Amino acid sequence: MAESVIIKNVTKKYRMYKSKKEQIGDLLFPGKMGSDFNAIDGISFAVEAGDVVGLVGINGSGKSTLSNIIGGIVPPSSGEIIAKGEVNVIAINAGLNNQLTGIENIEFKCLLMGYSKEKIAEVTPQIVEFSELGDFIYQPVKKYSSGMKSKLGFAISVTADPDIIIIDEALSVGDQTFADKSLAKMNEYKNRGKTIFFVSHNLSQVRNFCNKIAWIEGGQLREYGPTNIVMKNYNNFIKQYHKLSYEEQKAFQKKLADRRKYGKAKVKK
Template sequence: MAESVILKNVTKKYRMYESKGQQLADLIFPGKKGSTFNAIEDISFAVEEGDVVGLVGINGSGKSTLSNIIGGLIPASSGEVDVKGDVNVIAIKSGLNNALTGAENIEFKCLLMGYTKEKIAEVMPEIIEFSELGDFIYQPVKQYSSGMKSKLGFAISVTANPDVLIIDEALSVGDQTFTDKSLAKMMEYKKQGKTIFFVSHNLSQVRNFCTKIAWIEGGRLREYGPTNIVMRNYTAFLKDYNQLSPKQQKKFRDDLAKQRKHK
């Protein structure tokens, strides 16, 4: 199998300030004020065509940052990201414009994907049907629930039929019927040999759907490999973590955050 996504020493840094004054001072004297936070740091792994990679880790570990970098939504601060083919990101908000109706969002996003007016008219009914939004498709998206937004974003993205698909918690909201239908669509893509990244806290879905797992902890890659091996280790970690008191869990997260922050 050919490699479809290759990450080499990928790092994403953000500057953090305690006040506007610090931010202004840092512009005049770079590096003198504020601190640097490593959202992800020195991550390397390769993904083959047809792999379904689950990105797991506790909240704030860097999963969404990594998926957004792979999807081309944000740039890495350093390192190399090589993605072969078209890529599409499906997140809960899905980059929808709240001021537009669902139908207008379909047209807008399809135009961004390079569709002609004729092609948009062809796929519009298919997208609307898959979304299950009915007459709500003609209402402003600002009136949608998070589940409805997820349905619309998912319907648009799967119709685009990308080579690499990134699903970031998009199946964590909404009804079970739509989730089952979406997972069935993902299984079709899996059989077609497409590369899929799956970010989810639903460990049952991750186990059943993914072939490999990338476990992110504190912005770093803790483990990458076959689902049965990595999920066994991650599940054991979660068991120990969940047995900690809320105060101990917070200390664990704070200690990880301190390691990622540099003056």
Template sequence: MNPTVKIDHVTKEYRIYRNNKERIKDALLPKNKNKTFYALNDITFNAYAGDVIGLVGINGSGKSTLSNIIGGSLSATKGNITRNGEVNVIAINAGLNGNLTGMENIEFKMLCMGFNKKQIKELTPKIVEFSELGEFIYQPVKKYSSGMRAKLGFSISVTVDPEILVIDEALSVGDQTFTQKSLNKIYEFKEAEKTIFFVSHNLSQVRDFCNKIAWIEAGRLKAVGTVDEVLPQYETFLKDFKKKSAQEQKAFRQQLDENRFIIK
């Protein structure tokens, strides 16, 4: 079976500058050494049709960076990612323009995704109905709450029916009724054997929904495998982490971050 998403030694680097002088020096001198931060470092694994992969890790681990690379809004510094099918990202602000109304955002986002005017006209009523935004669909998105943004983004993404879906904390906001409605829709995608990447801190949802886990720690792939294999390991780590004092947790995070900086 060929993978629907192949992540091959993907690395994402960011050069770190303390001031404009360092930035200019780096631009003018090709061999200049400066701090490089590894948001992701040599990530490799495959996803197949029917895989629902939970991307887990503490805040700042690199989950959203990876999901953005899978979705195509970020490019890898090194390595390759191959996607066999249309990809759509569901995140609170993914692809939404705050100055446009909800209705205008539907047309704008769908045009960016390659839909024609006729297709957009046919699908828009379904998107509006699913979103439950009512008259707010005609208001600028910058006036929306985070829950309303999530509703709009989710409604657009699931209605256009992509082969590969990336969900980044989009179900962590909004009312419980819409969350359950959204989960039901995602279960339909799961049954249709689409490939889904699910970024969430809600381990109950991860356990119920996913069949695989990719645990990201400090930009590296700590573990990947079935839910039964990896989730207990991550839960044990979280339990131990939460037992630490606030100062100990801070020191742990700082140590992880220090290991992600390299002078090059």
């Protein structure tokens, strides 16, 4: 099967500063103050058309950074993403304007997605119905709960029909009924052969929904392959991690953070 997304040695670096003084100093004397932090460090793998790839890893591993790079929201510092088709990102942080009402956000986001006025008028009733927000659709988004924002953002995003879809924790907020309906929509995309990247802490969802897994640890690719193999290894890791004391977990996280800051060592397989 043809490759749909190729991730080639992608790295994302951020400059870290301990104070405003350091930040200003780095502007005056580039590279002399502050330090680099590798949010993503040299990740490479290829995804075939129709693959559903789960991105897993403990908090802060770099899953969302990688998904945002694949989605074109964040540019890589180096490396390349080759996406063969239109890409759409569905995330909890859907970029809604808190000052606008729900209905105004529908028009605003649809315009950003390139929809014509006629297309917006056509899809708006579908979005309102899918969101299950009722009369709240006419209220300012600043009055919404996180679950309501997620519903609206998801309902707007799924009106698009992209070739490649990135789902970042979008099914983890809201009531179970809506989560089930959203997952059914994603399964519809899956059955139509869309390429999907799925970021979630719900490992049961990941296991049931994805056919491949990319395990990210400390900004690096620890393992990539079939779900049954990688999830078994990742679950064993999680069990061992949870057995560690609080101090041992902090030490493990510090080791990963130091490596990302200084770039001295690779993850041991």
